Amino acid sequence: MTPAFAALSGFVLVALTLAVVWAVQLKTRxxxxxxxxxxxxxxxxxxxxxxxGTADVETRLALGLLGGLWGFRLGTHLYVRNAGKPxxxxxxxxxxxxxxxxxxxxxxxxxxxxxxxxALSVGFLVVAYRPGASSVTVLALSVVIWVIAVVGEGIxxxxxxxxxxxxxxxxxxxxxxxxxYSRHPNYFFESLHWIAYVPLALGSPYWWVxxxxxxxxxxLLLKMSGVPILExxxxxxxxxxxxxxxxxxxxIPWPPRR
Numbered sequence: 526m527t528p529a530f531a532a533l534s535g536f537v538l539v540a541l542t543l544a545v546v547w548a549v550q551l552k553t554r555x556x557x558x559x560x561x562x563x564x565x566x567x568x569x570x571x572x573x574x575x576x577x578g579t580a581d582v583e584t585r586l587a588l589g590l591l592g593g594l595w596g597f598r599l600g601t602h603l604y605v606r607n608a609g610k611p612x613x614x615x616x617x618x619x620x621x622x623x624x625x626x627x628x629x630x631x632x633x634x635x636x637x638x639x640x641x642x643x644a645l646s647v648g649f650l651v652v653a654y655r656p657g658a659s660s661v662t663v664l665a666l667s668v669v670i671w672v673i674a675v676v677g678e679g680i681x682x683x684x685x686x687x688x689x690x691x692x693x694x695x696x697x698x699x700x701x702x703x704x705x706y707s708r709h710p711n712y713f714f715e716s717l718h719w720i721a722y723v724p725l726a727l728g729s730p731y732w733w734v735x736x737x738x739x740x741x742x743x744x745l746l747l748k749m750s751g752v753p754i755l756e757x758x759x760x761x762x763x764x765x766x767x768x769x770x771x772x773x774x775x776x777i778p779w780p781p782r783r
Contacts, residue, residue: 526577528654535573535646539566540639547635556616556631561604563638568596570646578653584725587664588652591671595718598675602682615754641745648722648738655729663724671721677703678714685711696762698769706778708769712751713776716743747776 526534542562550556571592575585607613612620616631623630684702688694703710719739726735746752752775759766772782 528650531574531577531653532643532646532650535570536639536643538573539570539642540636542566543635543639544632547632550631551628554620555612556620556635557607557610557613558604559616559635559638560607560613561600561602563642564596564600564603566596566639566642567645568593568600570642571596571649574646574649574653578650580653580655581658583664584655584659585653587659587667587725588649588722591667591721592649595671595675598679599715602679606686614758615750618754645719645738645741648719648726648735651729651731651734652722652725655726655732657728659725659728663727666724667721670724671718674714674718674721678711678718681710681714696764698759698763698765700769700773703778705781706774708756708773708775709746709752710778712743712746713778716746743776 543559543566546558546562550558572589575589575592578585578588580588611617619631619634620627681703684704685699688699688701688704707713716739719742720736722738723732723735726732756766756770760770774781
């Protein structure tokens with residue numbers, strides 16, 4: 526399978542999957558399911574490219590395992606977090622603002638998510654079709670970066686879930702553990718995760734393309750769908766969040782300012 530056909534077929538499958546999720550939310554009136562399905566779709570694309578790519582077996586096996594496990598973990602975490610709960614404030618806000626056009630706009634919003642997933646997956650694609658073989662050092666470096674990123678994100682997620690589940694902290698600002706050093710440590714480690722595929726891409730004339738997903742993810746989280754919407758809500762609903770913003774790094778973990 527050529528890289529172009531692998532990319533096109535992968536996009537079509539993800540777009541169709543998100544169209545089904547959109548149809549389901551017409552009944553549930555809860556668009557939050559798009560988050561876990563999007564993450565699972567990204568893991569699927571890593572496996573899809575690994576299966577049909579032309580790189581050496583070791584490189585494609587590393588791609589499939591690392592990308593697939595990352596997508597499965599993140600998607601499962603988001604599913605458990607959202608299941609049985611009201612619609613995420615972001616999507617509820619969209620639905621209220623769009624009014625009678627909400628269903629139409631939500632469909633295209635979901636399809637935009639498919640485009641974003643496909644754009645991010647170019648890092649996977651470059652790895653799957655790189656010439657030559659990856660050295661043990663390169664494979665080990667990718668695994669080390671991946672472990673730091675995924676374990677770090679998992680710890681941040683677990684700390685936040687414990688905080689949310691504690692009645693004593695209801696309405697308070699989460700500033701413990703990794704959240705003491707970054708307002709969004711999960712976003713930082715999520716962006717770092719994409720760097721894990723850069724060593725695997727070395728040897729390809731297009732290896733630099735594997736850098737783009739990390740930059741794109743950081744930009745999306747910091748400037749579009751993550752921090753701006755979330756913090757606009759939190760600064761109104763959490764007393765003390767404005768002070769937390771003043772003293773704590775927004776992204777890269779760093780000792781808090783006095």
